[in-house]
Amino acid sequence: MRKFLILIGIVSVTSCKEKVAEFLFDNTQVSSMTEYFYEYESDKLISKIEKYYSYYYGQTVDSFSTKTSYEYDNKGLLRKEFEKDDYKEKPSFTLYNYNAEDSLILKLSISEEGDTTFWEKYQYFPDGRKCIFRRTLMWRLNPNLKIREIIEQKLFDTILNRNVYEYKDNLCKSLIEYGKNDTLKKVIEYDYAKEQLSKEIHYTFFGTLKLHEKTKIFDYSKSKSKPDYYSLDSKNDTIEIYRNEFYKNKLLTTLEGNKYGNYVMKTFYEKGREIGSIQKRKEDNTKIFDSYTYYDNGNLKTWKTYRKQINVR
Numbered sequence: 001m002r003k004f005l006i007l008i009g010i011v012s013v014t015s016c017k018e019k020v021a022e023f024l025f026d027n028t029q030v031s032s033m034t035e036y037f038y039e040y041e042s043d044k045l046i047s048k049i050e051k052y053y054s055y056y057y058g059q060t061v062d063s064f065s066t067k068t069s070y071e072y073d074n075k076g077l078l079r080k081e082f083e084k085d086d087y088k089e090k091p092s093f094t095l096y097n098y099n100a101e102d103s104l105i106l107k108l109s110i111s112e113e114g115d116t117t118f119w120e121k122y123q124y125f126p127d128g129r130k131c132i133f134r135r136t137l138m139w140r141l142n143p144n145l146k147i148r149e150i151i152e153q154k155l156f157d158t159i160l161n162r163n164v165y166e167y168k169d170n171l172c173k174s175l176i177e178y179g180k181n182d183t184l185k186k187v188i189e190y191d192y193a194k195e196q197l198s199k200e201i202h203y204t205f206f207g208t209l210k211l212h213e214k215t216k217i218f219d220y221s222k223s224k225s226k227p228d229y230y231s232l233d234s235k236n237d238t239i240e241i242y243r244n245e246f247y248k249n250k251l252l253t254t255l256e257g258n259k260y261g262n263y264v265m266k267t268f269y270e271k272g273r274e275i276g277s278i279q280k281r282k283e284d285n286t287k288i289f290d291s292y293t294y295y296d297n298g299n300l301k302t303w304k305t306y307r308k309q310i311n312v313r
Contacts, residue, residue: 023268023276025291029306031055036300046070077102088112104129126170134161161185171195186213196220214239222246273298285310 037049047069054062066085073079077098084091090112097106109118121133136159164176177186184205191199202213214231222228222244231240239259245252251272257264262282268275279288287308293301 023291025276025289025304026306027304028058029289029308030304031306032304034303036302038295038299044070044072044076075102084112092117094118125165125167125172127172130163130165132163132165134163135159196224216240223249226251280310 032055033053035051035053037051038045039047047067050066050068052062052064052066053060064086066083069082070078071080071082078096080096081094082091083093092109092111095106095108095110096104097108099105103122103124105122107118107120107122108116111117115137116135117137119133119135120131122129123132124130138157138159158180160180162178162182164178165172166174166176171192172190174190175186175188176184177188179185186205187203189201189203190197191201196218198218200216202216204211204213212234214233216229216231219228219230223246226244228243229240230238230242233239237259240257242254242256244254251269253269254267255264256267263279265277265279267277273294274292276289276291279290280286281288287310289306289308291302291304295301
């Protein structure tokens with residue numbers, strides 16, 4: 001079995017000091033930043049404003065803001081979201097619907113042009129809420145057309161998924177995913193050890209052709225709720241890996257990589273919150289740095305990012 005050795009490349013970026021992961025972020029290199037502002041009434045979030053800034057050599061070259069407003073019913077359940085940025089004349093909105101037990105069963109997003117861009121249905125199982133239907137409307141990319149022409153012609157592609165879950169003894173044994181015209185797309189089989197998920201076997205279908213995509217194996221030796229895992233392809237080569245670092249049951253970092261995605265990413269945590277990440281992209285030899293700060297109540301306050309070219313010898 002071949003190892004996924006690309007993971008070694010980013011470990012040296014960080015160090016530990018008194019068991020607190022040190023995240024190194026250069027604020028002088030920031031290329032964009034988003035600030036978040038929130039408004040509450042009676043402990044209910046009624047609006048959120050995101051202000052985005054783009055920088056070039058420390059100077060602001062672009063900025064815009066997006067405002068999201070929230071509406072609730074008499075039970076306090078979220079019913080509507082309205083979102084509008086500086087470049088839109090009309091807002092887009094999202095609708096929520098609930099069953100008799102006040103559990104979410106439907107989410108529907110409608111664009112400012114009146115197109116249903118996202119439609120998701122949910123059903124509840126012994127292990128919680130799961131998506132049973134998803135329809136996504138996306139702009140059809142055409143290299144021969146400009147973005148404005150695509151928007152004016154309203155060219156879309158529809159992605160449609162229907163999920164079927166099979167259970168035995170209150171444990172999900174398989175997920176069967178269908179696409180358009182109920183075409184079989186994917187099957188995931190789940191194995192358990194003492195009611196704890198131990199393995200996932202992923203299959204992809206192309207017509208009558210069945211391909212083994214990967215086998216994901218979980219390791220709970222560090223944590224019973226947040227396991228490490230790795231994935232093997234049909235040749236038994238490691239193609240995916242995810243590792244956690246804890247100290248006294250507190251998550252310090254996660255390290256994940258994907259062979260086919262050509263990336264490795266290390267994420268840093270402090271007091272249970274993600275404070276930053278460093279992603280190494282092999283395809284363009286860059287590192288992407290992201291940094292997050294929070295308000296006292298846990299709401300996201302700022303998100304800063306920049307990328308750095310890696311010197312290749």
